[in-house]
Structures are given as structure tokens and as C-alpha cells.
Amino acid sequence: MTRIISAVVAVLLVLLGLNSVFVVNEGQSALLLQFGRIVRTDYKPGLHFKIPVVQQVMEFDNRIQSLDAAPERYFTSEKKSVNVDFYVKWRIVNNAMYYRSTGGDQLQAVQRLTPIIKDALRFEFNARTLQELISGGRKDITERVRQQTDASSRKNLGIAVLDVRIKRIDLPDEVSESVYKRMRAERLQLANELRYTGQEAAEKIRADADRQGQILRADAHRDAAKIRGEGDAQAAMIYAKAYSQDPEFFAFYRSMAAYRKSFEDGKGVLILKPDNPFLRYFTNPSPKK
DSSP states (O other), X not given: OHHHHHHHHHHHHXXXXXXXXXXXXXXXXXXXXXXXXXXXOOOOSEEEEOOTTTEEEEEEEOSOEEEEOOOEEEEOTTSOEEEEEEXXXXXXXXXXXXXXHHTTOXXXXXXXXXXXXXXXXXHHHHTSOHHHHXXXXXXXXXXXXXXXXXXXXXXXXXXXXXXXXXXXXXXXXXXXXXXXXXXHHHHHHHHHHXXXXXXXXXXXXXXXXXXXXXXXXXXXHHHHHHHHHHHHHHHHHHHHHHHHHOHHHHHHHHHHHHHHHHHTTSXXXXXXXXXXXXXHHHHOOSOOO
């Protein structure tokens, strides 16, 4: 009987000894409770001791956690709705506050953190137009939301909000259709403006080309007329000089040229009187001396 009691006592002592030791792993933090009251919160990774049965240890994951919420619908300053898909990176920074606000339950922590993030996002989206959101205002929104929610969650939940990211912003079908119509109208207006500008430039180019062509043609006609005039003048001078040297031969040469021109096709017919001067070299081919 004594041996049995000794064995039971030994087992109890072993159990109490094991219950008085706990280990905090890397990436974790621990909280020591005594009858539900927080006794210590500054445990570092390693081996630690506690009073068996009387004291309990709460261990928390000290690594960065993710909150990936379902897409939420928000309204812009123009009262246009958008569907926003976002996620949050957070971690525990105050074990005591985290335990008091969530009881150490991570699911409850996410449930309490989510509305804080959504309210901050709603405020930022309500302050911006749809055009500002489309043109690239996400970075400003996420940074402002992170700053606001980080201060609130540290104070009330013992949680630090490390990052807030918007994965996508989708427009509802009715809003998408109106945006696409407006974008098409703007692109069509721009295309028409470019087309009209191009047509105007083309008309100016054609008008300038026509004007330059007319100037070039006028200059060419002028130069041609001048050259023809100079040629005619030189020809007249040559004719006059040749005529003055031998008028009879010149008359004979001119008559031969006229005969050749009149009968060169072999079909010409002349109706003249026999004594017409044009035919004088037919009756008397020898020029007068």
C-alpha cells in the first residue's frame, strides 16, 4: 500500500513539474494568467516556469497575419457604387490589449479589425470621384487607411496594421456600361477633332500646293513666252539679214518651202488662177538675176 501511495505521489510530482514548465517558440509570444488576471506579458522565446494549476499560459502567433475580406461595395462622392477587393497585413504588438479585446481568439480579432478597415475605406472612397479612382488614387487611399486604422487598432485591439492593399476595383454592370459609353464618346470626340484637324491641314497643304503650282506654271509660261519671243526676234533678224543679202533667192526658198508644206501628204488640192504669183516658179523655175 505504501508503495502505491509513493508511486501516485511521484506521478503527481512529475505532472506538477511538467505543468510548471512551458516553452515559447520562435515567432510566438506568451501571456501569463493567474485566476484570469494578467500577471506577465514580456516572455521571450525559450524555456520558462509558472505555478502549476494556479497559473495558465496563453500563446500568440507573433508573425504577420493576413486579412483577406470579401469584396465590399462603396459609393464615390458622385454616389456611384464600386466593388472593392482588398487585403490587410497585421500582427500582434500588445499581448495584454489583444487578450482583453479578443480573448486571444484570432477569428474574433479578424472580425473586430474588418469593420475598422471597411469604415476607413468607405470614408476615403466617399471623398473621391470615380475619375480619381480610375486615374490612379489607390496608393494615397491605402496609405491613409493604413495610418488611420493602425492608430485605432493599436489602441483598441493591440494590433498593428502593417499594410493595406486594394487588389481590384470593379464597377457594377450599370456603372461599367455608363463609364464605357462616356469613354467611347470621349474617344469619338477626340477622333473627330483629330480628323477635322487633319482635314483642315490637308486643305491648307492642297491650297498651298495649288498656289505654288499656279505660280510655277505662270513663271514657266512667262519664261517660255520670253524665250519664244527672243527666238522669233532672232529668226526675224536672220530672215531679214538673209533677205537683204539675196532677196530673189530668199523669195525662191520661201516658195519652195511653201510648196513642200502644201503638197507633202500627196493629197493637197489648190484652186488658183494660172497667173497667181504663188505659181510663178512652176512656169519660170529660174529666179531672176
